[in-house]
Amino acid sequence: MFEPAFVPIDRCPRIAGETSGLFAAISEIYPVAVGRFELSERWSPWGDLDLIFSAARAAIEAGPLEAPLCEIVFNEEFDPFTVDTLEQAQEDLRRNPHMMSMDIMLSHIDEHEARVSLRYSSRRLQLNGSGSDWDRARAAYDAAQAVLASHHGIAPKLPRPPLDTVAETRKRLVIGELEAALESVDSGLDDR
Numbered sequence: 722m723f724e725p726a727f728v729p730i731d732r733c734p735r736i737a738g739e740t741s742g743l744f745a746a747i748s749e750i751y752p753v754a755v756g757r758f759e760l761s762e763r764w765s766p767w768g769d770l771d772l773i774f775s776a777a778r779a780a781i782e783a784g785p786l787e788a789p790l791c792e793i794v795f796n797e798e799f800d801p802f803t804v805d806t807l808e809q810a811q812e813d814l815r816r817n818p819h820m821m822s823m824d825i826m827l828s829h830i831d832e833h834e835a836r837v838s839l840r841y842s843s844r845r846l847q848l849n850g851s852g853s854d855w856d857r858a859r860a861a862y863d864a865a866q867a868v869l870a871s872h873h874g875i876a877p878k879l880p881r882p883p884l885d886t887v888a889e890t891r892k893r894l895v896i897g898e899l900e901a902a903l904e905s906v907d908s909g910l911d912d913r
Contacts, residue, residue: 757851757853757855758854758855758858758859758862759849759850760849760859760862761848761850762866763845763846763847763848764847764869765845765846766844766845767841767845767846770818770823770841772868772872773839773846774807774810774811774825775868776848776866776868776869777791777807777827777839777865778807779865779867780827780862780864780865781827783860783861783863783864784829784835784837784857784858784860784861785857785860786828786829786835786857787829787830788829788830789827789828789829790827790828790829790830791805791806791807791825791826792805792825793806793807793823793825793826794823794824794826795810795820795822796820796821796822797822798821798822799821810823810825821843822841823839823840823841823842824838824840824841825838825839825840827861829852829857833853834853834854834858835852835854835857835858836849836850836851836852836858837849837850837858837861837862837865839865848862848865848869850862850865
């Protein structure tokens with residue numbers, strides 16, 4: 722019976738010198754590390770337009786998208802018009818609730834670092850998040866998604882805040898001081 726023998730690639734005479742070139746070629750086609758955050762989710766049917774604005778505000782705060790760039794485009798397909806604040810867009814929507822579509826694009830001052838968009842059209846909502854600053858883009862996307870999911874009674878699993886917060890550090894320091902004070906009082910009693 723024939724059994725194939727395992728030969729390490731560096732001992733195979735035909736490709737021993739080509740292994741580094743092979744790895745380089747593969748890593749060009751398939752990058753080893755992920756450089757950007759990109760995620761998308763769709764909700765259908767969708768009817769609560771005010772919640773879309775709440776999700777946009779949550780994304781700005783959680784990113785945080787400092788000095789956020791905000792662009793809202795209404796009726797992009799037919800007669801587009803653009804506003805640059807969420808408040809103005811919400812007011813325009815209240816005055817004219819029969820718009821065909823609405824695209825809310827939010828980003829950090831550097832659009833490539835963190836960007837969230839909410840696209841509403843034909844009772845469908847799409848949430849997109851992307852950016853090279855993985856933490857900021859993911860935090861903004863997760864916050865918007867949590868607001869939207871709460872509408873359907875879904876409690877998304879959000880990352881837990883780090884345990885070593887300022888309050889926890891203060892507690893540790895105070896407890897340490899109290900233990901040291903108690904120890905010095907106990908040692909003073911032993912001397913008697």
